[in-house]
Amino acid sequence: MWILGCGYVGQRLARHYLGAGQSLVALTRTPASCQALIAAGIPAQARDLAVAPLGDLAWAGEAVFHLAPPPAEGVEDRLTRHLVTAFRQTGHPRRLVYMSTTGVYGDCGGDWVDETRPTAPAVPRAWRRWDAEETLRAWSRESGAELVILRVAGIYGPDRLPLERLRQGLPLAREEDSPWSNRIHVDDLVSACVAAMARGVPGAVYNACDGHPSTMTDYFLRVADLAGIPRPPLLPLDEAAGKLSPGMLSYLAESRRLSNRRLREELGLRLRYPDLASGLPTCLPTLP
Ligand SMILES: NC(=O)c1ccc[n+]([C@@H]2O[C@H](COP(=O)([O-])OP(=O)(O)OC[C@H]3O[C@@H](n4cnc5c(N)ncnc54)[C@H](OP(=O)(O)O)[C@@H]3O)[C@@H](O)[C@H]2O)c1
Numbered sequence: 001m002w003i004l005g006c007g008y009v010g011q012r013l014a015r016h017y018l019g020a021g022q023s024l025v026a027l028t029r030t031p032a033s034c035q036a037l038i039a040a041g042i043p044a045q046a047r048d049l050a051v052a053p054l055g056d057l058a059w060a061g062e063a064v065f066h067l068a069p070p071p072a073e074g075v076e077d078r079l080t081r082h083l084v085t086a087f088r089q090t091g092h093p094r095r096l097v098y099m100s101t102t103g104v105y106g107d108c109g110g111d112w113v114d115e116t117r118p119t120a121p122a123v124p125r126a127w128r129r130w131d132a133e134e135t136l137r138a139w140s141r142e143s144g145a146e147l148v149i150l151r152v153a154g155i156y157g158p159d160r161l162p163l164e165r166l167r168q169g170l171p172l173a174r175e176e177d178s179p180w181s182n183r184i185h186v187d188d189l190v191s192a193c194v195a196a197m198a199r200g201v202p203g204a205v206y207n208a209c210d211g212h213p214s215t216m217t218d219y220f221l222r223v224a225d226l227a228g229i230p231r232p233p234l235l236p237l238d239e240a241a242g243k244l245s246p247g248m249l250s251y252l253a254e255s256r257r258l259s260n261r262r263l264r265e266e267l268g269l270r271l272r273y274p275d276l277a278s279g280l281p282t283c284l285p286t287l288p
Helices: 008-019 031-039 078-090 124-143 163-167 186-199 216-227 237-241 246-252 261-266 276-286
Strands: 002-004 025-028 044-046 063-066 095-101 146-152 154-156 183-185 205-208
Touching: 002 008, 008 025, 008 186, 025 031, 031 044, 063 186, 078 124, 095 124, 095 186, 124 146, 146 186, 154 186, 154 276, 163 216, 183 186, 183 276, 186 205, 205 261, 216 276
Parallel strands: 002 025, 002 063, 025 044, 063 095, 095 146, 146 205, 154 183
Antiparallel strands: none
């Protein structure tokens, strides 16, 4: 088994499989991350999947998790294209689970969205994800390798809360201007990955989210309250806009409520944390 892109989610996934006696290799981009994984007992190699020669990697016939994000520029995912070229040269994995994002749906005006919704990526980071999905779908058709795609909502968990932003007191859009947004607890995401690898239908896409959308503002205020950080100022969107990062503004421009029916009923995942009220308190022990 291979875990390509072994960061916050990948390390938890690796620990799950190693604990179950499964051997695996994790890949990261930088030697520093690689050393940290090895020190944590996770077998790892450092390789830049976007550019490095990959011909010596023995993933033919293996199960592969692809969790590496696209490079930060352009409208194509050079990394996934490079990876598929390497598969053609070295031999194809048996099954690949790809971690995509819900950004590929674009702005849905607050509609409920399931996996049958046509994709409509609207910003470069979403185009790159869509390109990665399309590249992998074409590769799967051509090679016969099994592909399962998870479209993942905002990930939260221990050590993955917006505490720094909250401490800075940066403003948020007031509740009535804040778009719908969707989350998943990292533990449930790891379970979704394991289920997708074990029994995901080849070719299927699953939304990986808790099924209880809230607004971006609601999420930040809940975290602030739990962490004992003063609530930030809430402003009308046009006023807040001048004070928000371009990244945050691009998230505020999209609103959708994601259904996880397929994840629960077809993939058979039982979520431990079906909403923020149940999930956020589990992130508290590591709060300073
Ligand atoms: N954050 C969210 O809310 C969210 C939502 C939906 C989907 N996702 C996606 O879910 C995936 C997993 O998320 P995460 O939070 O676990 O990400 P993460 O903590 O940032 O880890 C990313 C991993 O990918 C590696 N990587 C990046 N570029 C690489 C390259 N060119 N070659 C090889 N390895 C590379 C990194 O290695 P180095 O540490 O050495 O750089 C790191 O091990 C990512 O694709 C992320 O974009 C995230």
